[in-house]
Amino acid sequence: MxxxxxxxxxxxxxxxxxxxxxxxxxxxxxxxxxxxxxxxxxxxxxxxxxxxxxxxxxxxxxxxxxxxxxxxxxxxxxxxxxxxxxxxxxxxxxxxxxxxxxxxxxxxxxxxxxxxxxxxxxxxxxxxxxxxxxxxxxxxxxxxxxxxxxxxxxxxxxxxxxxxxxxxxxSESRALHRARLIKYFEQHADRLDEDANRRLHSNPLRILDSKNPEMQSIIEHAPKLIDDLxxxxxxxxxxxxxxxxxxxxxxxxxxxxxxxxxxxxxxxxxxxxxxxxxxxxxxxxxxxxxxxxxxxxxxxxxxxxxxxxxxxxxxxxxCGKEIAHPVPDVYIVHQGERAMDYAWRAAEFLRNENCQVILHCGGGSFKSQMKKADASGARYALVIGDDEALAQVVTLKPLREAIEQARVDLNTVSELIKTK
The missing domain is CATH 3.30.930.10 (Bira Bifunctional Protein; Domain 2)
Known part of the structure; x- marks a missing residue:
């Protein structure tokens, strides 16, 4: 491998x-x-x-x-x-x-x-x-x-x-302060760490940002920029x-x-x-x-x-800010050749209506597809068999709400989603 x-x-x-x-x-x-x-x-x-x-x-x-x-x-x-x-x-x-x-x-x-x-x-x-x-x-x-x-x-x-x-x-006040810092730190050269010694003449202001605990007392008593403003x-x-x-x-x-x-x-x-x-x-x-x-x-x-x-x-x-996962409005379950053709048309119709749609791909029984529909977090499953395809309707099955499933047309599905 x-x-x-x-x-x-x-x-x-x-x-x-x-x-x-x-x-x-x-x-x-x-x-x-x-x-x-x-x-x-x-x-x-x-x-x-x-x-x-x-x-x-x-x-x-x-x-x-x-x-x-x-x-x-x-x-x-x-x-x-x-x-x-x-x-x-x-x-x-x-x-x-x-x-x-x-x-x-x-x-x-x-x-x-x-x-x-x-x-x-x-x-x-x-x-x-x-x-x-x-x-x-x-x-x-x-x-x-x-x-x-x-x-x-x-x-x-x-x-x-x-x-x-x-x-x-x-820049002028910083130049004045820089000269004072160099003079001050030179008087304590034996207590400066390696970084501070390296920056003493090139960038002494950065010494003030040192996180070294052994440097803090020196830094605390260093000249303050506010005095040179x-x-x-x-x-x-x-x-x-x-x-x-x-x-x-x-x-x-x-x-x-x-x-x-x-x-x-x-x-x-x-x-x-x-x-x-x-x-x-x-x-x-x-x-x-x-x-x-x-x-x-x-x-x-x-x-x-x-x-x-x-x-x-x-x-x-x-801070406890919870951001909800985005979930689709519908998951389309389908089985049969005619049902598949209608499922594609249904999915694109609803997307044109600004609905979020997952169209099941990969085949499988209605039962296995319904498990995937439920796992998707979708509010509704649209079940399409050859009978639904012939009648140009879908079986609307609520997945998150306690209402009865019903056979409806796609316009009804779109209106239902938009009103929620």
Whole structure:
């Protein structure tokens, strides 16, 4: 026997028994984004490696350790599976000149790829919905993105999420803070771990995001970015807080909030939960005003967020949100050559009437077919023998309701289904 080929570790199949949950989520998200005027954009899953090195940052875990990059042997291009969606979205906006004349509210969804140790809520192929607002400079769009999320949690039946917000200031204030951090950490060089020493001069802000317990006391006493903020960044952050309070969105200020990607500035935020163990962040984002220019476009402000679909589906289950399996309206049981011909016509007639129909295939006795009809979850079985086919009727047998079966025509079946 040939060796069984299995899926790559951390890249999971979504089977029919769970796919309906994804469909519900995706449909809800589409309806939600339409409320706010966001339009869909779809980008390739493979991009030039340099796009992510330039945007995410060369000295980041994603680029250094997690990104699936390879050389295309046909033309020696260095390519990568996208580890996140913002850079691809910005690249597409620049390439197709979408910012010419007006700002853009965009969203995308699909698989992302990072070579991590697979665990619950963290996979090598994972799925995200990303929302990007490009060309807007004020804190009002930052607030809109956060308020949008609060509405989505209600639509999905999710509760108990906690919003943390912070600010990274401008590039100038970050440069000042960066110099202070380097000086501070150099004074404690003997207590820094390997990662911190490696990032000390290339990306000291990332040291603040360390999960190493032995580093926490050093990090706790490190200089705070809030002390180095310029006045416009302070006003931006205060206005954001005002809008959120006016709209009844509760939040906590986290001055140590550091996003894992280098392109962020000013507003950063995370929606977190205690219900998923270590994978507590389900949605995160912020402002990235320098990225459009960094990727090769004309300078333009931008803000956005991404949410992990797998984590949100798990959280919906934790919150008791039950999504019913879709079931057909009718299951057509038939036996006999004339009955088969009429069964096909009946199935297509009812589908034209927007009924969901399963037509039995594969033969078998009426008894065995009725077992399959019952197992399908259908509300009704339509039984067709040669007698029914000759009379152009069906025997309607209720499978979930205590009413008598009856011989009826197809119009009656259609009307009965539509009125329920």
């Amino acid at each position: 040939a060796k069984v080929i299995k899926a790559i570790r951390g890249m999971n199949d979504i089977l029919p028994d769970e796919a309906h949950q994804w469909f519900f989520f995706e449909q809800t998200v589409q309806d939600w984004l339409a409320m706010y005027g966001y339009r869909n954009i779809r980008t390739p899953i493979v991009e030039q490696t340099d796009l992510f090195v330039r945007s995410i940052g060369e000295v980041t875990d994603i680029v250094e350790k997690e990104m699936y990059s390879f050389v295309d042997h046909l033309n020696n291009d260095s390519l990568a599976l996208r580890p996140e969606g913002t850079a691809s979205c910005v690249r597409a906006v620049i390439e197709h000149n979408l910012l010419y004349g007006s700002p853009q509210r965009l969203y995308y969804s699909g698989p992302m790829f990072r070579h991590e140790r697979p665990q619950k809520g963290r996979y090598r192929q994972f799925h995200q919905v990303g929302v990007e607002a490009l060309g807007f400079s004020g804190p009002d769009i930052d607030a809109e993105l956060i308020i949008m999320c609060a509405r989505l949690w209600q639509m999905l039946g999710i509760n108990g999420l906690r919003l943390e917000i912070g600010t990274l200031g401008s 310029d006045e416009p960044s302070c006003i931006h952050f205060e206005t954001l807080q005002h809008i959120l309070r006016e709209q009844g969105v509760n939040f906590e200020i986290n001055l140590r909030l550091v996003r894992g990607l280098d392109y962020y500035n000013r507003t950063v935020f995370e929606w977190v939960t205690d219900k998923l163990g270590a994978q507590g962040t389900v949605c995160a984002g912020g402002r990235y005003d320098g990225l459009v220019e960094q990727v090769g476009g004309k300078p333009a402000p931008a803000c956005g967020f991404a949410m992990g679909i797998e984590r949100l589906l798990a959280l919906m289950q934790e």
